[in-house]
Amino acid sequence: MSEVRIPYEAKEKDLKVMHVGAVPAEERPKAALELLGEMLKYKRSLKLYLDVCTHCGACAEQCHSYLGTKDPYNMPVARVELVRRVYKKFFAPGRSFLRAWEGAKDIDQETIDLWYKYFYQCNQCRRCAIFCPKGIDTAEVTIAMRELLAHLGLVTKFHAGIVKNMKTTGNNMGTPLPAILDGIEFLEEELKEETGLDIKIPVDMEGAEVLFNPSSSDLFTNTDGFMSVAKIFHKAGVSWTLSSRIAETANFGLFFHEPTMREHNMKLMNAGKDLGVKRIVAGECGHGWRTWRMFTDTINGPLPFPVVHLFEEVLDYMRDGRIQFDKTRNPELITYHDPCNYGRGGDLMDQPREILRACVQNFVETTPTKEYSYCCGGGSGILMDEAMEIRMALGQPKAESVRATGAEILCAPCAICKAQLPVVMNHHKVDVKVKGLSDLMGRALIL
């Protein structure tokens, strides 16, 4: 490879953690074809999506990736066509694999380069699927194709680094336990200073009712939101704990590597079992939530206890009258960003709005909103610095829809969105502060 790829490729030594090796460049086309053949056998949806597209074009203008980059390959139909053309030649009914291989021209190194490039410019946001009359979900194709690329040894440096951190420390940031404990002690002091109360942040407390699983960035940049959660549990009188084995809801395996997703799920389930908790409460993370709600039962088998989202848990407290909010403490004009994996992937659209109605004074919806809302442009882990130019283009439609509201605060309750949106808003000169919903709940909570 003479040219450097964006996003950067992981080096071979960094792939070991996923138990994949790098296939030499000249062997990749043949290996890719075999992998695609294998995948088609068990991924019925992939085969269907490759078969049924009528090329009607209804998806083209609905993808923020195309709208922001104006690159025709980023139209959902064109993105999938990069695989479909190989599929049609080698696998579609009436074709013979071996016969076709002899004259194979349609899969070469260039095809694989295009796959790497364009399946890492799809945020797996699923907006296209809402508009496709045939129900084709390009995000699923992207997930499958990134999985295929991973088996060829083509993974981004960013994604591979996160998998490695997760394995060694139980969180994506790679924060070792002593640093987590040090941070938590500091936050307890901060809570004391702010509220005058002894609000605890327990770790590994056996028999607690709730195991709370935050995003690790809650313990690095988004500490306001994390402190708010501690206040809410305190006020509701619920015994809760963190686990020293895992402090990460964000499950990057969903984006590109199923075995990684499964292992992450196992880790959390075992942590919950060993602590004897009654349920796991997932913190603000879109795709992590989608993994729990939509994939864990099918991939890991039945869960021994429920996994609920923080917002569902808070709504219960509100309905039982265990906590109250004073909305005058959030007087600004506030709008809401639906994380794609809540709105289009995790059945979480009305719950955050119900909470917002209780804890903010002035709320305005974006247009489009809810299941039609645009992605932040960081979805599926497109958060690497080297892709900054692309990230800003991917975030452009969202920036315009936020600008049009005139809001002062953009509530975006997902760790990826919280990392991406401030940079996007700044780049597109939209004057708005980005906060989690937890932050707003914490400000309004009557202690």
Next chain:
Amino acid sequence: MADLIVNGQAIPLDEDGFLEDTELWNEEVAKALALTEDVPELTEEHWKVINYLRDYFAKFGVAPMVRKLCKDTGCDLKTIYELFPSGPAKGACKIAGLLKPTGCV
């Protein structure tokens, strides 16, 4: 990325411009890294943040939570961004010779 040349010695950088080997850090290296981050001069305030980050890193192997960094150095986030335009996790950590914080940041 191209090596950083400090006093005629080549210091390898990774693709993000962070030190490949955090052991190779010294004050001269910090000054050279600062130039890659649009920080023309390292003032006393810069050094306060850098030294804090280095102490924390030596003890825990990672960067501290941003809130703790602000509290312990007395620099609020706005000041940190003024000192290190690409922010605490990027500019400040890079110049202080830490590993690049990754994840949803």
